[in-house]
Amino acid sequence: MKALCWTGVNKVAVETVDDPVILNDQDAIVRVTLSTTCGSDLHLLGGYVPTMRAGDVLGHEFIGEVVEVGSAVTKHRVGDRVVVCSFISCGRCWYCRNELYSLCDNGNPNAGIPEMLWGQAPGGCYGYSHALGGWAGSHAEYIRVPYADQGAFTVPEGVSDQRALFASDAAPTGWMGADLGGVKPGDTVAVWGAGGVGQMAARASILLGAERVIVIDRYRERLAQVERVIGAETMNYETTDVLPELRELTGGRGPDVCIEAVGMEAHHDGADFAFDQLKQQLRLQTDRPTAVREAIFAARKGGSVFVLGVFGLFVDKFPLGPLMNKGLTLRSAQQHGHRYIPMLLERMARDELVTEHLATHVMPLAEGPEGYTMFKEKTDGCVRAVFQP
CATH class of the missing domain: 3.40.50.720 (NAD(P)-binding Rossmann-like Domain)
Known part of the structure; x- marks a missing residue:
């Protein structure tokens, strides 16, 4: 599949990478319909987060359609339209039970790196360096979603993709x-x-x-x-x-x-x-x-x-x-999104919270490098570049 990858300091490129597969019975595979840039991505691009590797897929804020589920997934089925929290949490550890989801003990398989830097490890985050798990990001045609029952949320009918997209992180x-x-x-x-x-x-x-x-x-x-x-x-x-x-x-x-x-x-x-x-x-x-x-x-x-x-x-x-x-x-804190996303989607459905105006530049994933340049340099009034795989 095609994905937008970090290839070096201030360098990104659309490359061909392996399709994601189910690795755990709690996983889902989601076909990404929209994925957006985030200001925190610019720290990755600029080399301020030192645990990036060439070829890492960027992106952590996305919406899509479920195309495959693991045998233990009960809340979602193929065809569901879902928005996925950018931070990965298991839903069962002490931190998750206390709604401190971005501090999950099980969301970051590379806990040793942040423990060395910060004393303890936060949870994992899609596309946000190996310090936060080394998870493949969302600027791709498909993405593997671990703990799918915990981190993916069904989007209500009537809420557009461009509005629901920002329930993922912003x-x-x-x-x-x-x-x-x-x-x-x-x-x-x-x-x-x-x-x-x-x-x-x-x-x-x-x-x-x-x-x-x-x-x-x-x-x-x-x-x-x-x-x-x-x-x-x-x-x-x-x-x-x-x-x-x-x-x-x-x-x-x-x-x-x-x-x-x-x-x-x-x-x-x-x-x-x-x-x-x-x-x-x-x-x-x-x-x-x-x-x-x-x-x-x-x-x-x-x-x-x-x-x-x-x-x-x-x-x-x-x-x-x-x-x-x-x-x-x-x-x-990094965001405890699982605490808020269901409520935010309800407010979006009632038009109390609108977000689609943030998507000032919607473009194909193939134009991702240009989108990030525009986003970084704030040209043409760009607030967020949104990619369509």
């Missing part, structure tokens, strides 16, 4: 940030990043009752989507001094909840960005925490900060003093 990730960040009715919420995850965090905050939601970015097309589709306020950090403006908008306090949806390659127009970028390129630090720093300084005393962006290892000049002295709650 929507549950964003919802988790608002939920575990503690958003409650009447809150003011600030979200750094107007990509797919940031927009979904903003929409989740609104649906959870936040009084004001402000999304911070520099790309006008994305900010326009936030205002038009999500219904949140926006702030362009290239034309606005973010910290005093947030203080002004909140009566001098700062936002109740700050959600960072940018990750290890954050951009900023201040001098600290050049310093961070240089240290990252020299591998003196692995990540640029610009947006996390700003979120910590912005949050009101006693507020909370939730980090949704992907980070790898070490950062420099982390503002631990402000975090402690302001009494902030800092949380983060």
